[in-house]
Amino acid sequence: MNHNTVERLRQAEEGDPFGFLGPHAHGDGVLIRVWLPGADAVDLLTADGESLGAMQLSDPDGLFELRLAQPQRYRLRIHWPGGVQECEDPYSFGPLLGETDLYLFAEGNHRELWRCLGSRPVEHEGVPGVRFAVWAPNAKRVSVVGDFNSWDGRRHPMRLRYPAGIWELFIPRLEAGECYKYEILGQGGVLPLRADPLAQATEMPPATASRVPQAEPFAWQDEQWMSARDKRHGPQAPLAIYELHAGSWQWTQGRPPSWDELADRLIPYVQDLGFTHIELMPIMEHPFGGSWGYQPLSMFAPTARFGSPERFAAFVDRCHRAGIGVILDWVPGHFPNDAHGLAEFDGTALYEYAHPFEGFHPDWNTCIYNLGRTEVHGFMLASALYWLREYHVDGLRVDAVASMLYRDYSREAGQWIPNRHGGRENLEAIEFLQHLNEVVRTEVPGALMIAEESTAWPGVSRPVQEGGLGFTHKWNMGWMNDSLSYIQQDPMFRRHHHHQITFGLHYAFSERFILPISHDEVVHGKRSLLGRMPGDRWQQFANLRLFLALMWTHPGKKLLFMGCEFGQWCEWNHDQQLDWYLLQYPEHAASQALVRELNRLYRGEPALHQLDDRAEGFQWLIGDDARNSVFAWLRHGRDGESLLVVHNFTPQVIDGYRIGVPKAGSWRVLLNTDESRWSGSGAGTQGELHSDAVAAHGQADSLNLQLPPLATLLLRP
Incomplete structure (x- = not known):
């Protein structure tokens, strides 16, 4: 018996428990050692439950041993002060993770990392239980602790897999729902208990333990949605x-x-x-x-x-x-x-x-x-x-992308x-x-991959092959800040802030x-x-x-x-x-x-969404009427559909306001936000009206509108 190893087990400092515990060749037989602090006695059983004999207490702090004539599968019957437990010996099982998993992890390219790290109910070498694996390359010892071992870090120290720095252990007969953490012995001593970085389930906060997840996959019924999702998320949708x-x-x-x-x-x-x-x-x-x-x-x-x-x-x-x-x-x-x-x-x-x-x-x-x-x-x-x-x-x-892109973000010189x-x-x-x-x-x-990016970083939603970051969309923080600043102004002074609405349309199609x-x-x-x-x-x-x-x-x-x-x-x-x-x-x-x-x-209305990211989907009609705080534009669809949008940001009804339109004939009001059904005053053009052959705003025909106060008109030919 290696007394130095026993002392390290006693002090919970042993970083290679598999080198000492479990079955090991001994002369022409095999010596089985288990370390079970607090146990009164341990019996060794065959895999079928037949007795192989009582294990000898070789160290009073919990080291039990028994020599067998030949290797065989075995179980432990552990006599605790509060009852009897039967299970396989965790240190009788071979390594868990394959070399490919370790290589891909170290390379930083394991696309299903959650399937190898963390906790996972598995059947290992024919025995059900839970596999644990955690990355802690600079630790001297890592143990799994939980209710199942009285949170005692001496009970389940893990095996270190070189060179990946991953510690692993299979605990037989453990089931889903168990709470656990990792006890880590760092270079400077034992650290506070750590939750599992790859935990797939947790305790209810403020409790902080991880939980072993369920093994059965969820039975999804959303095939129809998933098969059509690509079209729903296209830029024209x-x-x-x-x-x-x-x-x-x-x-x-x-x-x-x-x-x-x-x-x-x-x-x-x-x-x-x-x-x-x-x-x-x-x-x-x-x-x-x-x-x-x-x-x-x-x-x-x-x-x-x-x-x-x-x-x-x-x-x-x-x-x-x-x-x-x-x-x-x-x-x-x-x-x-x-x-x-x-x-x-x-x-x-x-x-x-x-x-x-x-x-x-x-x-x-x-x-x-x-x-x-x-x-x-x-x-x-x-x-x-x-x-x-x-x-x-x-x-x-993706939150706070700007803080990731710049090393000097929120930092002084x-x-x-x-x-x-x-x-x-x-x-x-x-x-x-x-x-x-x-x-x-x-x-x-x-x-969808959406960036919350608040700076003018170029090409956030441009493909990576073109030098961009590759997101599908970017939050338009500039529009948000300018438009909110504008709408908060007293309408009397909005004429002095007209640019806060027009400026955003200079870059609206850059992302x-x-x-x-x-x-x-x-x-x-x-x-x-x-x-x-x-x-x-x-x-x-x-x-x-x-x-x-x-x-x-x-x-x-x-x-x-x-x-x-x-x-x-x-x-x-x-x-x-x-x-x-x-x-x-x-x-x-x-x-x-x-x-x-x-x-x-x-x-x-296709004109309102089909060409959101393309300049041909938008056309200014009136962007310079700061005196009246009026804006008007056309939205275009792929097939030539056009809608007229008019905003009046003053509390005044404006009569006889002429706006050029691209098509002669009847135009119908689709929306008037001042209608009484929206709790408005009921002012402004409603229903249908006909264009006049009067040129305006670069168009051969125009409409004579009554603009409702603090309201939007949306019209379609």
Whole structure:
């Protein structure tokens, strides 16, 4: 007996337990050793349960031994102070991961990393149990701990697989649902217990343990949606996204809903309003609810706040069967430094950059992923593919891309490290985003990859082969900032801010844009969308209707945050549901009804969506009437269909306003946001009217319109 090894087992410092425990050749037989601190006695059994004899207690702290004449399969009958347990010996099993898995992981290109790392119910060498595997290359020892071993790190130390730095262990007879963590002995001592970076299920926060997931795959029933998704997501298709926070949309019995309860209410609501997709703020498990999910630690696990991973899959499935796409916000740029998380995971900067100028985010007090490390690159690549493949998610909205692209983002001079060329671009992050988007494009056809990118970085939605980042869409933050700034102005002064509407159309076709009015615009003292509007109560609602109509008739796909559709007065609060009681008041119900009508027109009129990203889909008629704060343009479809859009941003009715049109004859008003059914004044042109042979705005014919106050007209020949 090697007394040094026994002492290391006693002190939980043994990094090679398989070199000592389990069956080992001994003379002309085999010696079996087990280390079971706290056990009273251990009997050795055959695989069929017959006794092979009582094991000898060779060390009082828990080392038991028995010599057999020849190797054979065996089981253990362990006598604990509180009962008897029968199971196979974890140290009698061979290695788990194949060489290909280890190679692809080290290369940073394992496309299904969740199938080899983390915990997974499997049958190994004919025995059911759970396989555990975790990357911790600089650890001296890693153990799996949980209720099944009294959270004792001496009980289940793992095998290290060189050179990948992955520790693995098969624990027989363990089942799905078990809570576990990893106890890691770093170079400087034992670290706080770590949750599994590849966990696919977790405990309910504030508890922080990982859970062994279910083995059975979900039985999907969304074949019809998935087979047609590519066409639904094409650049010529309408895309109207309803963004929501699952925990605060609508409560059930005074509490946040489960996934099933959310599906029961949300799906018919979104169908009724005509949105094509929902976008969920991050649902990856996160320790602090006040982060809204934007500081996640489990990049492979749906939060336990709303139910099991299987119920989340069922939620997505129900959305698809109802014709609604599901987009998830996804955060690859940074992670929080909670003690059970990824920060200095094995006692070293493993997932993050080591230097604080690279690895610490000053805005959010978080750690920055070291995407230049192949294993971390592959970890994040696999996370994206996991949601798209395993949960049939239709797209990812990638959070805070600007913070990833620049090494000096939110940093003062002297507080950032240039790249190898001396520049400010984060070359590792750029390479990762390009690789990610290329992999998604080829392996998950039809999936949306949407960048929240707030700078003028060129080619965000341009193909990688053309030097772009390869996203399918980019949030148009410039439009959002300019249009919100404009609409907040008193109408008397809007003439001095006319450029805030016209400027965005200079670059509207440089990317495939989504126009976002997101959660970020209705928090932190910015006020709600309705609360931003100037004027008395009537003017506030009129401005809200006008702004929504501006957004829906402007080039670009649409995204609207929950509550904006019915004019919530208060800022969004993640700790309570929306103010649904407001719908009893006519103005709020009318705002909601207008969004329903805007979506109906947007989806039904090809001119409003077919050429969103192409200049030929848009034509200015009036962009210079700052005195009247009037804008007019044409939207064109592929087959020559044209719609006339006119916005009056003053509270005055303007009579006899002549606008040139490309087609002579009858024109019909499809939308007047000042109609009484929208709680408007009922002013402005309605019904049908005929053009006059009077040239205007470069057109041979024109219409003589009455422009309603603070309102939009939409007309079709």
